[in-house]
Amino acid sequence: MxxxxxxxxxxxxxxxxxxxxxxxxxxxxxxxxxxxxxxxRRNTIAQYAQPLGDIIVAGSPVTGSKRTEGSDLAYKRTYKQGDLYSSVTGYSSQAYGSTQLEGIYSHVLDGTDDRLKSPLGAITGKRSAPGDVVTTIDPDVQKAASDALGDDKGAAVAIDPRSGQILGMVSSPSYDPSGISGTNDGDTWSKLLADKDKPLVNRAMRQPLAPGSTFKLVVASAALENGLYDSVDEPTKSPVPYTLPGTSTPLRNESASAPCENASLRVALQYSCNNVFGKVAADLGQDKVRAMAEKFGFNEEKLDVPVRASKSVYPEDMDKPQTALSGIGQFEVTATPLQMAMVSAALANGGELAAPHMVSKVTDGDGGTLEDFADGDTKRIVSEDTAKQLRSAMVTVVEKGTGTNARIAGAEVGGKTGTAENGVDNSNTPYAWFTSYAKSGGQEVAVAVIVEDSGSTASEVSGNGLAAPVARKMMEAALRR
Structure with missing residues (x-):
């Protein structure tokens, strides 16, 4: 060679x-x-090769599947009342992927989850029947929230304080996931992305904003738990006006005629006195307020229900005046409606927070349980006495304070209003907040509502005027369960 x-x-x-x-x-x-x-592409073909499993609300599916023609993707996802439940289900799209429960449980719903395989199927590789996801959502509470919000931009969450079950979760404006479930829905998708109101964002748990005066419940909890005051009825020695520490800037109250000078925590919550809670936060110091906020769930990176919520923030490294502003839910404090519902839920439940969740179980094709979410997995946030005192003060807010629009005949209702500044020097329309709880006939519910924009002028925006009526409708529906 x-x-x-x-x-x-x-x-x-x-x-x-x-x-x-x-x-x-x-x-x-x-x-x-x-x-x-x-x-x-093979994964997408396999995912939609057979009808998907369903997401269940009150025993009935709010999802379905439809045979497609002229495509290698045999079935596409359909939704019943899609715009009502989109903040719960998310979407499953042949072109744009899956989100929320559709995304988290995609392998259960399309039958590829290993837990669905039988011994024979594991050997032969035969596709398993898909499973279902059973939610905790109450359709009446969900519809009450949607109807009450109407065309307003905002969100609402309702939780059973004893179990942590999420009974309702609505984000407005909404969208119908059926419109983007196929492969030829590019125009609809583009419109959703271009919409300045961001209908694809779940405002209930994915858009934290300044909570305003609803955060005063957290500050009041810190004051009682740290012994700054022994009772919600003890005078606070808070001057009017209260000047932010180290500055010449007064922290003004909403109403100049409100009895806020030296007001007790009860009266300060009743009239939403900024001077009291600014001073309380400054007196406690940011570390003690932050510790209490974090007990309630602020600064939690992994709050999964099981969809992961965005982090609600109580900031660090503030100076004294910034700490005082944080006491009224301003400066860089942010919260989701889910987080503020958790605050009311913990106080309603004797100071214990039941882990919030909107899935009760995941089942296989035969209805057998693959995964179970136990109710009542709780942790103590504040003492029973602190919770009892703050519930009493919240009732005062509803009975004869800033939250009278939340009253329900024959029920114990407590709440806290909030109007949060929005934009530089409050140049945009303020946010209207309300967080509350209600008890009657063995039923309990905690609710938080934010109305970001109702079309009202800034002078017409208030938590009592815009958010409290939404909360009342939700609480009424929950108490009828």
Whole structure:
């Protein structure tokens, strides 16, 4: 064999070995990654090869599947009252992926979850029947929230304080997931993305904003728990006006005629006295207020219900005047409606917070339980005495304070209003907040509502005027359960 042929043979052998090595690497090490790659069309074909499992509300599916024509994706997702439940279900789209419960439980719903495989199926590789996701949502509470919010931009959450079950979760404006579930829905998708009101954002748990005076419940909890005051009826020695520490800037109250000078915590909550809670936060110091906020769930990176909520924030490294502003839910304090519902839920439940969740169980194709979410998994936030005192003060707010629009005949209702500044120097329409609880006939519920924009002028915006009526409708529906 001459030198040229020998060199060519060696080169060809090296090429073959390189190809064998590459094939072995792909099969042995990269197969799983390639199989799970989002751009692998086979995964999408497999996901929609059969009807999907369902998301269940009160025993009935709010989802379905429809046969598609002329596509390698055999079925697409459909929704019943999609715009009512989109903040719960999310969407499952052949083109744009899946979100919320549709995304978290996609493998259960499409039948590929390993827990669904029978011993025979594991051997043969036969596709398993899909499972279902059973929610805690009450359809009457959900509809009450949606109807009451109407065309207003905002969100609302209702929780059973004893169990932590989320009974209602609504974000407005909403959208119908059916409109983007196929492969040819680009126009609808583009309109949703371009909409300045961001209907795809779940405002109930994914858009934290300044909570305004609803945060005063957290500050009042810190004051009682740290012994700053022994009772909600003890005078606070708060001057009017209260000047922010180290500045010449007065912290003004909403009403100049309100009896806020030296007001007790009860009266300060009743009239939403900024001077009291600014001074209380400054007297306690940011560390004690933050510790209490974090007990309620602020600054939690992984609040999963099971959809992950955005973090509600109580900031760090504030100076004295900033700490005082944080006491009225301003400066850089932010909260989701879910978080503020958790505050009321803990106080309503004797100071214990039941872990919020909107899925009760996940089942296989035969109805067997794959995953169970126990109710009543609680942790203590404040003492029973602190919770009892603050409930009493919240009732005062509703009976003869700033929250009278939340009254329900024959029920114990407590709440706290909030009007939060929005924009530089409050240049935009303020946010209207209300957080509350109600008890009657063995039923309990805690609610938080934010109205970001109702079309009202700034002077017409108030928690009592815009948010409290929404909360009342939700609480009435929950108490009828």
């Amino acid at each position: 001459n030198k040229t042929i020998r060199r060519a043979s060696v080169f060809c052998l090296l090429l073959v070995l390189a190809l064998l090595g590459r094939a072995t690497w792909v099969q042995a090490y990269q197969a799983k990654a390639l199989a799970e790659d989002d751009h692998n």
